[in-house]
Amino acid sequence: MDNPIIEMKQVWKEYGDQVVLEKLNLSVQAGEFVSIVGASGCGKTTLLSMLLGTESPSRGALLLDGEPMPAEPSASRGIVFQKYSVxxxxxxxxxxxxxxxxxxxxxxxxxxxxxxxxxxxxxxxxxxxxxxxxxxxxxxxxxxxxxxxxxxxxxxxxxxPRILLLDEPFGALDPGIRKDMHSLIRELWKKRGLTVFMITHDLSEGFSLGSRVWVLDKPRIDPQQPERYGAQIVYDIGLNTGQKLPESIQNLLDKTVQDV
Incomplete structure (x- = not known):
């Protein structure tokens, strides 16, 4: 297997006493399409910002091609937001x-x-x-x-860019237009050999587009100090690999599809 394009080694992100992300240990190969799902406020956009270079880890190592992630955006990483940036x-x-x-x-x-x-x-x-x-x-x-x-x-x-970062890029679009955009992004991903990270609140979108799905959540919660623990990747699901989905994720996915 080739060296990963992205590696996270014990990555934490904290703002003062607030822990947003903790214990991220992941690697991504060039050409993967990673969908990132999770509840609002669990750190998805913070994670994407670290991949872009506008935020840096508080602890641990975030590597691009085996080297520390540049501390600012570069031509190697493009980003598309939900709100039109034109x-x-x-x-x-x-x-x-x-x-x-x-x-x-x-x-x-x-x-x-x-x-x-x-x-x-x-x-x-x-x-x-x-x-x-x-x-x-x-x-x-x-x-x-x-x-x-x-x-x-x-x-x-x-x-x-080699890496395309998508922050809920289709959230503001009507369902019919979203379907067309899904076809477009899938075609661009495959034709251009991009490595894609996409945040979405739509589970069915994440699973239909991604080759891999990260589920962000807080496995540890202190009701008295909610800021004490951060979110982790609680599920890292490789699609088209025969890997069985966790029952809780499958139930949510089934419900999402039924509601469409």
Missing amino acids: FPHLNALENVMLGGEFAASVLFGRAFGKQRKNLKEKALEMLQAVGLSDAAQRYPSELSGGMQQRLAIAQALIKQ
Whole structure:
């Protein structure tokens, strides 16, 4: 087996006396799709922030390719949030080009000449990949919610990241549009060989998209000091491996599917 792209060794995250995450010992191979589920407030977004580099572990080691995770975001990791992260004053093409523009010149925020031409061609290819080639000149206010989220995905992928982080990316979309977005993200994951981490509150979404599911919860609770213990990965479920789901998870999944 190849060396893991991500490793967590006894990772804890604390804010003062509040323990958010504790005792995380995990490894992820390149190309896996990890769905992260759990109750609100259990630390899912904090975990994703550590993978992005905007938060650092309080204790333990978080490694990217065997080296300490860089303490700031980089081109190797792209992120898509639930709330559309596109810029309203830029059209779709300009939104996708923006990251490359700033990389070309922090001072001017703009590429020039051949560099700009190549960036534009790359952005148009990315818009085509997410099904927005006909909307290149349209502004976000002229796009539907699903189209805006496709645009946000194009923004995240323009720098060709190896890791894609998704923070409830489809939570604000109607069911029909969500289904289309599921097909899109599954296709991009496989075609581009991405390693994906996705937070979702929708169990059926997590299990249908992921190749692996992490369930975050607090196995230890002190009612008098709820901040004393943090969440852990209480289940690490490899899908399509024949691994039987825990009965509690299967019951929740069955109920979720019935309610759809």
